[in-house]
Amino acid sequence: MPSDLLFILYFKATVGKCIAPKPGMFGMVGKYKWNAWNDLGNMSQDKAQKQYIQLIDSLAGTEPQSSTHSQSRADNKYQTLLVTNTLGVFSITLNRPAKKNALNIQETYTFMYEELIAALKEASEDKSVVIATLTGAGDYFCSGNYLSNFMNIDPKNIEVMPVKAGYLLERFVSAFIDFPKPLIALINGPAVGGSVTVLGLFDAVYASDRATFRTPFSQLGLTPECCSLYVFLRLMRPAKANEMLLFNKKISAAEAFNRNLVTSVTPDDVFAKETRAKIDAISKLPRESMCYSKVLIRNAEKATLHSVNKEECRVLIGCWQSQEFMNAIMSFFSSKTAKL
The missing domain is CATH 3.90.226.10 (2-enoyl-CoA Hydratase; Chain A, domain 1)
Known part of the structure; x- marks a missing residue:
């Protein structure tokens, strides 16, 4: 899972469609991030937000919910x-x-x-x-x-x-x-x-x-x-x-x-x-x-x-x-x- 995914989903959830100008041919890192954002295409901001939260949850872990714990x-x-x-x-x-x-x-x-x-x-x-x-x-x-x-x-x-x-x-x-x-x-x-x-x-x-x-x-x-x-x-x-x-x-x-x-x-x-x-x-x-x-x-x-x-x-x-x-x-x- 690329580390930049978190950033890309954040921008998609908060800004929406990629509106930034495409970086020049020598800006390889910036070009990679721009392509990743642009590739999300018509994904809605709500969907991007949900995926962003799911990624955070997967990194931070989820609270155990066993029957014993709940009881x-x-x-x-x-x-x-x-x-x-x-x-x-x-x-x-x-x-x-x-x-x-x-x-x-x-x-x-x-x-x-x-x-x-x-x-x-x-x-x-x-x-x-x-x-x-x-x-x-x-x-x-x-x-x-x-x-x-x-x-x-x-x-x-x-x-x-x-x-x-x-x-x-x-x-x-x-x-x-x-x-x-x-x-x-x-x-x-x-x-x-x-x-x-x-x-x-x-x-x-x-x-x-x-x-x-x-x-x-x-x-x-x-x-x-x-x-x-x-x-x-x-x-x-x-x-x-x-x-x-x-x-x-x-x-x-x-x-x-x-x-x-x-x-x-x-x-x-x-x-x-x-x-x-x-x-x-x-x-x-x-x-x-x-x-x-x-x-x-x-x-x-x-x-x-x-x-x-x-x-x-x-x-x-x-x-x-x-x-x-x-x-x-x-x-x-x-x-x-x-x-x-």
């Missing part, structure tokens, strides 16, 4: 999360291991973002909850945004979807800013994108030594999110924060600890056991004093965090609507196509 989702209040409340510990597990727990915002699927917002709201309102934890099922903590979120959309709605996504992201981050109880992240494996930047809003971050942290915003034509433009600069020296937020540097759990992003690092073979012991000990501390202290600590900078969140989302909406972002995403999927 478990029907029986669970949450469809993309596993949520338990035991002895004051409200545990949230991102439960899309086949997709490396990527954050899903497709309208045909229950939003993982919305479910995380709902789970945090439930934990904050339940008086039996002392602390909340967040981890991932399988080998990954979270691989960030499911990139086909931004590709499987009607090109006619290309201006609308980013605005909706920006509003959703602002609400999502606000749920972490406003959470009134201790919140702990258990990083069981690699973390990417927003699942890294949001860690600055947790009260403690415990990581397995096999965890890694990467924020490839610049590579995708995007800007940082989840208040990281403020929090990362506070946690790390500016040069260290810039390595991650501007230059896409991937760091180990040990490096994350040295940069104050992670509270402690534990060998992977005892990670579950040791973090469970830590959580159990914390859950036995006086509930009200911990909550009062959390609120006092957060109130000192809450207004700043909300202001940063709003501005980050405003800038991201512009990025999502830009040609640079679309080119970066298409380049990403084209590189995957070239490997098939």
Whole structure:
């Protein structure tokens, strides 16, 4: 399957019939692309759009829909999360291991973002909850945004979807800013994108030594999110924060600890056991004093965090609507196509 097919279908779906002048005889690459676009002939834009989406789905994979999976989702209040409340510990597990727990915002699927917002709201309102934890099922903590979120959309709605996504992201981050109880992240494996930047809003971050942290915003034509433009600069020296937020540097759990992003690092073979012991000990501390202290600590900078969140989302909406972002995403999927 040629890697240029993605581009050709995109142009056919958004522009329609090939109207560009044919390149000269020495522009071999441009001539090849022009011929491929022109060869689609009278294919309708709707058909091109469907084929474009099918290609994206084939590259990104489809969500498993076995009878067991469907039954478990029907029986669970949450469809993309596993949520338990035991002895004051409200545990949230991102439960899309086949997709490396990527954050899903497709309208045909229950939003993982919305479910995380709902789970945090439930934990904050339940008086039996002392602390909340967040981890991932399988080998990954979270691989960030499911990139086909931004590709499987009607090109006619290309201006609308980013605005909706920006509003959703602002609400999502606000749920972490406003959470009134201790919140702990258990990083069981690699973390990417927003699942890294949001860690600055947790009260403690415990990581397995096999965890890694990467924020490839610049590579995708995007800007940082989840208040990281403020929090990362506070946690790390500016040069260290810039390595991650501007230059896409991937760091180990040990490096994350040295940069104050992670509270402690534990060998992977005892990670579950040791973090469970830590959580159990914390859950036995006086509930009200911990909550009062959390609120006092957060109130000192809450207004700043909300202001940063709003501005980050405003800038991201512009990025999502830009040609640079679309080119970066298409380049990403084209590189995957070239490997098939």
